Amino acid sequence: xxxxxxxxxxxxxxxxxxxxxxxxxxxxxxxxxxxxxxxxxxxxxxxxxxxxxxxxxxxxxxxxxxxxxxxxxxxxxxxxxxxxxxxxxxxxxxxxxxxxxxxxxxxxxxxxxxxxxxxxxxxxxxxxxxxxxxxxxxxxxxxxxxxxxxxxxxxxxxxxxxxxxxxxxxxxxxxxxxxxxxxxxxxxxxxxxxxxxxxxxxxxxxxxxxxxxxxxxxxxxxxxxxxxxxxxxx
Amino acid sequence: xxxxxxxxxxxxxxxxxxxxxxxxxxxxxxxxxxxxxxxxxxxxxxxxxxxxxxxxxxxxxxxxxxxxxxxxxxxxxxxxxxxxxxxxxxxxxxxxxxxxxxxxxxxxxxxxxxxxxxxxxxxxxxxxxxxxxxxxxxxxxxxxxxxxxxxxxxxxxxxxxxxxxxxxxxxxxxxxxxxxxxxxxxxxxxxxxxxxxxxxxxxxxxxxxxxxxxxxxxxxxxxxxxxxxxxxxxxxxxxxxxxxxxxxxxxxxxxxxxxxxxxxxxxxxxxxxxxxxxxxxxxxxxxxxxxxxxxxxx
Numbered sequence: 001x002x003x004x005x006x007x008x009x010x011x012x013x014x015x016x017x018x019x020x021x022x023x024x025x026x027x028x029x030x031x032x033x034x035x036x037x038x039x040x041x042x043x044x045x046x047x048x049x050x051x052x053x054x055x056x057x058x059x060x061x062x063x064x065x066x067x068x069x070x071x072x073x074x075x076x077x078x079x080x081x082x083x084x085x086x087x088x089x090x091x092x093x094x095x096x097x098x099x100x101x102x103x104x105x106x107x108x109x110x111x112x113x114x115x116x117x118x119x120x121x122x123x124x125x126x127x128x129x130x131x132x133x134x135x136x137x138x139x140x141x142x143x144x145x146x147x148x149x150x151x152x153x154x155x156x157x158x159x160x161x162x163x164x165x166x167x168x169x170x171x172x173x174x175x176x177x178x179x180x181x182x183x184x185x186x187x188x189x190x191x192x193x194x195x196x197x198x199x200x201x202x203x204x205x206x207x208x209x210x211x212x213x214x215x216x217x218x219x220x221x222x223x224x225x226x227x228x229x230x231x232x233x234x
Numbered sequence: 235x236x237x238x239x240x241x242x243x244x245x246x247x248x249x250x251x252x253x254x255x256x257x258x259x260x261x262x263x264x265x266x267x268x269x270x271x272x273x274x275x276x277x278x279x280x281x282x283x284x285x286x287x288x289x290x291x292x293x294x295x296x297x298x299x300x301x302x303x304x305x306x307x308x309x310x311x312x313x314x315x316x317x318x319x320x321x322x323x324x325x326x327x328x329x330x331x332x333x334x335x336x337x338x339x340x341x342x343x344x345x346x347x348x349x350x351x352x353x354x355x356x357x358x359x360x361x362x363x364x365x366x367x368x369x370x371x372x373x374x375x376x377x378x379x380x381x382x383x384x385x386x387x388x389x390x391x392x393x394x395x396x397x398x399x400x401x402x403x404x405x406x407x408x409x410x411x412x413x414x415x416x417x418x419x420x421x422x423x424x425x426x427x428x429x430x431x432x433x434x435x436x437x438x439x440x441x442x443x444x445x446x447x448x449x450x451x452x453x454x455x456x457x458x459x460x461x462x463x464x465x466x467x468x469x470x471x472x473x474x475x476x477x478x479x480x481x482x483x484x485x486x487x488x489x490x491x492x493x494x495x496x497x498x499x500x501x502x503x504x505x506x507x508x509x510x511x512x513x514x515x516x517x518x519x520x521x522x523x524x525x526x527x528x529x530x531x532x
Binding site: 048049050069070071073074075079080082086087088089090091095098099100102103147151 | 400403404406407410411413414415416417418419420421422526
């Protein structure tokens with residue numbers, strides 16, 4: 001279980017996250033939705049140890065992540081497919097995938113998971129020797145998710161997996177998210193596409209300018225008039 | 235110019251380029267990961283030279299001197315990172331640049347105080363001092379042959395390290411996108427230390443070959459190699475290892491053949507011609523020959 005308690009993150013003097021508390025239980029899919037600049041990506045990157053909270057705490061399965069170096073956080077089983085995909089464009093698809101398993105030493109498990117990623121995204125198998133930068137946007141997103149899965153995560157952080165993708169590709173990415181959830185992968189999903197996110201999530205938090213404005217079961221939030229007006233455009 | 239002379243100059247240029255390449259690799263590796271132009275890399279070469287001088291004076295065999303010099307430069311490089319560069323990680327590029335200049339000046343002056351400002355003889359082993367007569371009147375020094383072959387072997391090993399090992403792959407990943415590398419669980423410190431280890435060990439080898447070439451050791455002997463390595467790296471594209479090596483050989487050939495072809499009255503301006511060549515290359519390809527054009531972050 002992941003627990004954030006009153007986490008505040010600053011860029012210099014500017015507060016990007018102004019006291020966020022949230023929980024992700026095991027085998028749960030939790031969505032974090034909200035407008036651009038609300039602090040969703042900052043929250044996710046702080047969980048991964050890229051940014052440091054100025055105050056508050058982040059605890060995962062009893063371990064304090066608040067000051068843990070990013071590579072130890074990954075070693076604990078928390079991996080992330082970051083916003084904008086962040087593929088290593090000059091490295092091959094295989095190298096990208098294998099980097100996802102950087103903290104692992106179980107050779108046979110890594111091979112199994114590689115096959116598993118090919119099962120989810122068959123196109124990656126065809127592109128193995130190709131440079132990551134030559135892939136299409138949708139393929140890069142698949143690679144980003146596959147790469148994060150190569151860590152065999154206990155907690156998977158997905159940051160805007162549908163951003164900039166054609167509607168057909170958005171559907172395919174969400175299908176995979178749904179499949180991962182059915183398998184019991186714990187997921188914290190950040191999305192601007194609130195409608196899609198609330199469809200797949202168990203629970204959700206709505207972020208506004210660095211705060212959690214609303215939270216609850218995803219189905220309830222989807223019917224909430226405020227959420228409908230602000231994020232679902234109905 | 236006769237055929238024999240041409241051949242000799244060709245070998246000479248390859249040898250000079252090899253030394254520049256060994257220095258340039260460390261410069262470009264560290265830049266690729268830290269965006270730091272480590273001017274103090276030249277002082278790593280200098281300290282390798284002094285290690286050789288002192289151990290030679292103590293009567294050690296050259297193979298032992300060589301191992302010790304490479305060990306010393308490697309330790310110096312790692313300490314430099316730990317003491318000078320790690321505390322200012324993430325600082326603006328200008329601060330990094332000024333720090334590396336500061337480290338360079340401090341080490342040069344420290345060496346001058348400790349070892350004096352007079353040149354000391356480099357303990358070139360007799361085996362390296364010979365000349366080899368080849369058919370066609372070609373005369374090639376053993377030092378040049380050893381320099382070229384050493385560089386060749388090390389470049390093959392380096393390619394294997396960067397392309398074929400986990401640490402090498404992590405290094406390339408970090409150079410391309412440090413944040414994504416951290417999200418993969420790559421320890422940035424480990425990668426940076428690895429870059430300093432590899433770069434400084436190669437600088438140690440360069441110190442031995444350069445020492446044997448110029449025959450002496452002095453507190454400021456790192457200046458010329460680092461300047462040339464810097465130019466080579468700019469020509470090849472900063473951050474690219476193959477680029478730095480290519481740039482080093484272009485520079486080696488440029489220099490040697492300028493000396494050969496320029497009228498005697500102009501040879502003392504050869505560095506000016508080299509820099510004119512550099513300006514022309516940069517006008518045509520501002521990112522260097524093998525440099526990548528990264529989109530500007532807005």
